[in-house]
Amino acid sequence: MFRLGKLAFLNTLRNKRRSLLTVIIIVVSFIVLSIFQGYINSQRISWREMLIHGEYGHLQVFHRDYFEDDNTALEHVITEDQFKTLAGVMDKIPEIGYYTGRLNLSGLIGNEYASKIFIGSARDVSELAELHYFSPVKDGQFLTEERPDGILVGYKLAEKLKAGVGDEVMLMAHSRLGSIEAINATVIGLLNTDSYSVFNEMGVYLRLESAEELILGKLYHYIVILLDSYDSIPRVKSLLEAEIGKSKLPLVVKDFAEVATFFMQVVGMYEGYFLVALVVLAVLIVFSLTNTIYMSITDRTKEFSTMKTLGVRDKTVFALILLEGTFIAFFGVLLGLVLAYLSHLALNSLQLTLPPPPGSSDRIPFYVLFDLFRNLKLAAVFILVAALASVFPAYSVIKRNIMKGLHTQ
């Protein structure tokens, strides 16, 4: 086999200019795709981390029937006891850095001007320090111990109520017992949540303690958990699931990807674009490589006839041509990998920025993230494509009349 490899290798060097042209096409395509991939990668990870550290956490724990309900119903919730049991487990898992419970509720918010339906998210004040990546606070401040009656109101909802920071409102909601409860609250901040605009229209953030006064109990709809890193998700998830099973808690653990479905959709869309680019360039490579190999085998008609006359089998000739195509791709990909890596470094050192997205004034830093595993996968695809591109010419050689060119100089 190694001699066939050597022969294929030497054959690719026979017409260096021709091979080089194909190698260049492969290298350039590889760099383009690698950088595209690096950009998607950087976006995916930075956005993912923003969402995890701004709202979602790495893991969330729900009552197992939570998703069958209206998500503000008080039926399928996590009880205080269940929360404590789980907290005992979570405190012993070193990868868990922070966890907090949240409760959804809905009801009426009103003052002397108007009365409106609100959807509320009851949160612990500690979230400000831990889930701080982007602040939904447009005006005023986040929930705080200092203002036990403080709430945040969606800025559009506030407009309807003609309420601003410092104004008093009343919240009304059904308690878990069925009664209607009301509390007085003070608006200490206005919310502006870009990704979830319904909260601008109807949203209220309130402290868990305030929610307890409304629903007359200590309940949670879900627990948000922050880990030391994204990579710890599978381990911690299975640990928690094991403990939940052991303690027979009616809970389920969901990871970020399961909860942030819209994020996964956007990632999927970018990966679709990438696939299209990959296919386009793959077609280019197939044409170029097939052409190179066709020219090369046409020059070598006599050589293949000689080999076959001497009893070299068709499959050996086939393998030889396939190897030649694969070698060219291999050089290209190897060079492509190195140059793509260097291009990543160079691009990042330029510290480029992209224009700000609508509604923002900050330009987005442009950077690319080189993921070795993804690049090796890309390299494997390239080599596979090259092997496929060599199949047609190789086949044409073994089908060719053996006497062609045999007795010519």
Added chain:
Amino acid sequence: MKIKIENLQKSYKLSRRVNQAALRGITVEIDQGEFCAVIGPSGSGKTTLLNILGCIDQPTTGRVYFDDCEVTALPERELVRIRQSLIGYIFQFFNLIPTLTAFENAQLPFWYAKREERERYVKNLDRLFAEIGISELKKRYPGQLSGGQQQRVAIARALAHFPKLVLADEPTGNLDSHNTGEIMALMKRESKKLGASFIVATHDLSLLEHFDKVIAIKDGMVERVTLNKNDETG
């Protein structure tokens, strides 16, 4: 191996209406170890005959037997095996692969033979290279060899796997007279040593004294067969 050729005909289709007859019924026998020439003017059908005997071309009608085996009835898969094991081929233009060294070129016919077999063939090649006087050229590439040297490598290549039949199409057609004489002597010596039948196509009539048998063909037919019984030394 005895070779029997029976009423061999071959015509090429030039167009839908026009056929070109290259062989028009050749019947001839070649004995085991016979050193044999095929002569005839250009276009008489020498190459066509050798190609059919070399199992790289099929006749239109007629049969070729290697001993009792009718090779003209075999499928391509079997023909490859016959080419590999029974036949050696020497070309006018040497046909060495430019990217392989002389010694690698000579190993081409048995690249994929089993290990023990290969070792036997390589040993034979070592002997042939030494006897032919090209041992120092093993590592050279064809481009670094003269025509005579290339043809010597090609002869070693044709003989390495102990073929029963060696076909040579104008093997000296591209060589000077000095090299021609040496190559002819060399082929005859190896023919006797290996017991292999040689069929050499040539139109160099000065070479005929070397051969045991001379088959003269003309217009695709055997014109006459001459035996040189008295020439025993080569």
